[in-house]
Amino acid sequence: MDDYDVAVVGGGPIGCFVAERLASKGMHIAVFEEHQNIGEPVHCAGIVTQRVFAITNCPSETSEKIVQNTISGAVIHSPTGTNLVIGGDKTHGLVIKRQLFDEHLAEKAKKAGARLSLQTKVISAKKRHNHVESTIQHNRHHMTFCCKLLIGADGAHSQIRDTFRFPKPQETLQGIGAELSDTALDPQFVHIFVGHKIAPGFFAWIIPTNLKGTSARIGLCIGKHSNHTLQYYFTTLLQQPLLHGTTIIRRFGGTIPVGPLKKTVADHIMLVGDAAAQVKPTSGGGLYPGLLCAAHCSTIADEAFQIGHFNEKFLQRYHIRWTKDLGRELSLGMRFRNIFSKFSDAQFNKYLEKLNTKKTIDVINTYGDIDYPSRLILPLIKAMPSLLSLTPSMLKHTIK
Structure with missing residues (x-):
């Protein structure tokens, strides 16, 4: 039986980042990842900001290899086909090679001293008097280990969350996507599609993934009350004129948990990342x-x-700290999502048309932030007071 100070379940970027930080303190750390390769399967749309590289202390020479493209604006397509164009003024997002980013963090964790085990699944875990005892499966062999602290970074369908009966996310979105070649896009602009015919309860996207606009990552998510299958809506997305003549290189899919958990710790247990639904509800x-x-x-x-x-x-100190940093942002995002997901196509058309003025677009360009979308709410309401009829409850929570 092996013993560890900390066992991290999940070898994605969140789990490996935790492992690297703890291993660098001299702790005996194990990371257990059920898949064969780090970074696979890919579920992510892959747009981030520079904050991701800053928080992980990623060297510039490494980040330059990871970044595929820079995004300065977005074209939002209404159900009637009219467009709202925002941005174009500066870099608002970075398109990354997600697998390369994940591999970078895994390598940092290993260099710090963490033990990384691939194709290894935790099949059971039980609390004992002063530790957690878990059983793993690797190549059909079962092994048992003990740890003082078990950290669940095992994603949307977290086994650790379920085993120890933590609350579930408020909602789980279903997503589908693909990598395309032979596109002819403006490389600096993403395209967002809203409406019940293409992505009910969420939105669809087209993201240029190189500086020439000749490749793209596309996808969509749908809410729980959709009338058709994911594949039906994905076919609708592929029929967009922007995608005519393109070639699908690879398909992918996944789930996105939204609505953060009210409880993320227990004796000897911590949850982090998608396992704790620490996800932006407005963008996923x-x-x-x-x-x-x-x-x-x-x-x-x-x-x-x-x-x-x-x-x-x-351990509750962790829950207090992360909710102090992000709780308000995620809560407001969930409130906005609950409003947005109930929009009719007529409402989408109405509000996108209202937003399509120089004054409001200037506000969006100035205050819009991919990581902190709530920062846009008050400036936008000041520029467009009619939004108050849509967001009175949100405004109350925004100004607290």
Whole structure:
């Protein structure tokens, strides 16, 4: 039986970032990843900001290899086909090679001293008096290990979350996507499609993935009350004129948990990333919020080892810290999502038409932030007071 200080379940970027930070403190760290390769399968649309590289201390020479393209604006397509064009003034997002980014963080974790086991699945875990005892399966062989702290970074369908009966995310979105070649896009603009005929309850996207606009990553998510299958809506997306004559290189899919958990720690247990639904409800982006929460997770885990306290009361400091940083943002995002998901196509058309003025577009360009979309709410309402009829409850929470 192997013993570890900390066992991290999930070898994605969130889990590896936690592992690297703790291993660098001299702890005995194990990371268990059920898939064969780091970064596979890819589920991510792959747009981030520079904050992702800053928080992970990614060297510029490495980030330059990871970044495929820069995005300065977006074209939002209404159900009637009219467009709202925003941005174009500066870099608002970076398109990344997600697998390369994941591999970079995994390599950093290994160099720091973490043990990374691929094709290894945790099949059971039980709390004992002062530790957690878990059984893993690797190549059909079962092994048991003990750890003082078990960190669940095992994604949207977290086994650790379910095993220890944490609350579930408020909602789980279903997504589908593909990598395309032979596109003819403006490389600096993403395209967003809203409406019940293409992505009910969420939106669809086209993201140029190179500087020439000749390749793209496309996808969509749908809410729980959709009338058709994911494949039906994906076919509708592929029929967009922008995608005529393109070639599908690879397909992918996945789920996105939204609505953060009210509880993310228990005795000897912590949850982080998608396992804790630390995901932006408005966009489905989980990389930056997950990494930010992972930093708090590793800090509190380190403090727990310094004093030898692994009970829920002490580990609750992690929950308090990450909710202080992101709780309001995610809560507001969920409120907006609940409004947005109930929009009719007529409402989408109405509000996109209202937003299509120089004054409001200037506000969006000035205050819009991929990582903190709520920062746009108050400036936008000041520029467009009629939004108050849509968001009175949100405004109350925004100004608190």
